Amino acid sequence: MSEDNLELMVNRRGRWQTAAEVLGLLSRQPGITRAAVARALQLSTGSATEVTARLRDLQLLSESPAPIQGRGRPTTVLAAHPLGPVVLALELRQGGWRSGVVSLDGSLEQLPGHRHRGHRPASVLAALREVVVGAAAEYGDRLQAVALAVPGTVRGLELLQASTLSWNDVDLSPVVEGTGLFLVAGNDATLAGVAEARTGAAAGAGTALHLIVEVGIGGTLLLDGVPVGGASGTAGEYGHTPYGDRSVRCPCGARGCWDLEIDGRALARHLGEPVPEDPYSYADDLLRRHPAHAEAAIAKVAEALGAGLAGLVNAHDPAVITLGGLAVPLRAAAPAAFASAYEDNLMTFRRSAPPPVLEAAHPTDGVLRGAGALGIDHLTSEPALTAWEAARG
Template identity: 55%
Template sequence: MASPRNRSRSARARDARWRGALAVLDEMRREPGVTRAAVARRLGLGTGSATEITARLRDLALLAETPAATAGRGRPTTVLAPHPDGPVVIAVDVRQEDWRCAVAALDGEPAVAEAGAHGSREPEHVIEAVAGAVRRLHRRYGDRVRAVSVAIAATVQGGKVVQSSALGWDAVDLTPLAVDPRVPLLLGNDATFAGLAEARRGVAAGAGTVLHVTVEVGVGGALVVDGGPAEGATGAGGEFGHLPFGDPALRCPCGAQGCWDLMVDGRAIARHLGEPPPRDPRTYAERALARASADASVQAAVGRAATALARGLAGLVNAMDPAVVTLGGLAEPLRAAAEPEFAAAFADGLMRFRRADPPPVLAAALGGDGALHGAAVTALDHFLTEDGLTAWADLRSRS
C-alpha cells in the first residue's frame, strides 16, 4: 500500500499535470475563438509551454487548432476551439409549457437537438418525454457525454425537485433522466442557472456580484458572487418570487400568502383588468404588453405590475448590494412598457445613499436561452476538474 506521503506526491503531480490545461480550456470557454497567442499572454505562458499544453489537449481530443487570420507581420498563431470528437454535456431546460434538450461542447454553446410542448404537465408525462430525448442523445454521443444538467422551473433542494408552482408539482423524482451511473445528473432552478449564465457569459460577465431577476410565471433569480450562485444551505435559495412583497390577502400556489410572484406576471395584469387568472400567465403577459400602448386600461395594469417589480427589485438591491442587476424573461419588456412607473418606483425604493449611484439595471443578453446556457456552464464546471480530465484521458487511452 502506498504511504500517505507518496499518495500526496502523486496527487500533487496529477494536479500539476492538469493545472495549465484547465487554465487554457477555461480561456477557450470564456472567449470562444480565442487565439493561442492571446491565451498564452493572459496566462503568462511562454511560447514553448503554450505549444506543449495545446498539443497535449489536441492529442486528448479536448481542443482543435486552426490557423488564425494574419494581420500584417508577426509570428503565426492558431485559434482554439472544441475538438470535434471531444467531450460534450447535455443541457435540458424544462419550462412551464415546454422543454428543450441541447448539446454543448467545451465552449459551452448549447445547440438545441430536441424540443417539445408538454402534452400534459403530469410529472410522469413530462419526465418520459425529456428522458427519451436525453437517452437518444446519449446513444448518439456515447462516452463523450460527461454530464447531464437540467434547468427546471422548480425549487431544487439537495439536488431534488421539491416543489414547482409553475408546473403544479410537489416533490418529483427526476432520476429517470440519469442515463448512466458514470454520468452525473445535475439539477438546478432555471432562474438560478440563467443568472449564473448572465454573470459568466452574458451582459454582467466580469462583475463580482450580480443580481439576476427574471419574470416568467412569477419571479425568480439568483445572486451570483465571484462566478457562483449563492444557493443557500440546501440549494433552495433564490426564490425571490416568494418574498412577501405582495398583497397578504392573496394565497400563492406555493402555499404562502402575499408572495411577490402574484404582483408582477400575467396573473397580476389579469387581476388588475378584472379578468380571470390565465392558464398560461406568460403568454397572457406577452399579449398584454403588445397591446398596452393602444389600450389605456391595459397600460395602467402593466404600469402597476412594473411598479411592483421595481419596488421589489429595489428591496433586493438594498439587501444584497450587487454591482450589476440583470433582467431576464419578461422583466425587461415589462420595464420598457412602463419605464416612467418603473424608474420612479425603483428610485423611491432605494435607500437614500444609493440613489446617486445605483447599480446599472441591464437587459439580460442571453434571452430565453439563459437557463440552457447556465445548465451547460454547470455541467462543464463539474467536468473540467483534475478528476474529470483524468477520467477523460483514461477513457481515451482505452479507445
C-alpha cells in the first residue's frame, strides 16, 4: 500500500471517529449545542464547525441558531437531519408488539401497537416483517436498521429462551428477510436499561442497575451506558436467580426463580387464585384497584422485590438503581414493606448510604428508546457512515 493511500485511510478513520463521537453526543443529549460538543470532545471552534458542516452536508444532522445567553460567540443547536437515517424499533411482547421510528438524536415517533394474530414464532415473525416492509416503503433508503427487543434471552440474532412466549431457539432473522436491512436484537429489560442510562433517570451514572417487572423480572447492569453482556451476551437474567421457593420449578427450567415471587403469578398464588392467563394485566389491575383483601399479598411481593434488589446491590455496587414496569406501582402500593426488605438485606456497611432507587424516566417507551439506541450505535459506526456517504456521493 502506498504512503498516500495509508495516509488517506488514517485521515478517513479519524474523520469518522470524530463524526461518530459528535453523533453519539447528539443521541445522548438531544438539543446539545455545537459549543457544548466542542467542549466535550476538546475540539477547537474551527474543528467543531468543520465536522458539523460535513455532517450537515451528508444529511446526518441539522443546525439552528441557539438562543443568545449573555456574552460569547453565538452557537447552534444540533438535531437529527429531517432526511437523515432512521431506525425502526420493534418491541415484541407477550400479547402483541409495538413499534416506533427513532432518529439520530434519539427522538421517537411511536406507531400504533398490535395484538398477535397467532403465537407461533413463524406467524409472529412474519407479522413483524410486514411492519418492516411497510416502514421501508415509507422511509425508503432512510431506513437503515431494525432493532428488535424480545422478552427473553438473546444471543446475536437467536432467541434462546422466552418463557412467557414458550419459545426456544428461535432464529429472529426472518424479521428482515429479503429487505437487505441490518438487524440487531436484544432483551427488552436490557434495552429499557440502556434508555435510562443514556437519556433517563440514570444518565451520567458510571454504574447503574435497571430492573423492570412485567411477566417476571429482568434487568441489566450498565457501565457508562453500555449493558454488561457477559461471556455470551446473555447476562441480566435476574429473574432466574434463586431468590424464591426452591421446591418450585420455573418454566425456564431452574428452581426457585425470583420471577415467580414478583409478578401477577405471585399475587394470584398469595390470594389463592389460579395462575392468570395474562399475569401482567392481572397485576396491573390489582395494583390500580388495591383492594383491602389484597394488601397482605401485595406487601409480600413488594418484600420479595426489595430483598432481591438488595442482593443485587451487594453483588454489583451500582451508583443508582432505576425501576420500570410494574415495579413502580408495586413499590408505591407497599412502600414500607419494600423499604424494610431492601434495607434489611443490604450488607451493614451499605445501609448508611444505599444506592437511590428511582423511577424510570421512560416508563412507557423505554424499551423502544433503548432498541433505537442500539440501532443508532450501528448507524454511527464507521462502516455504516461510510456506506451512507457513498450512497450520497
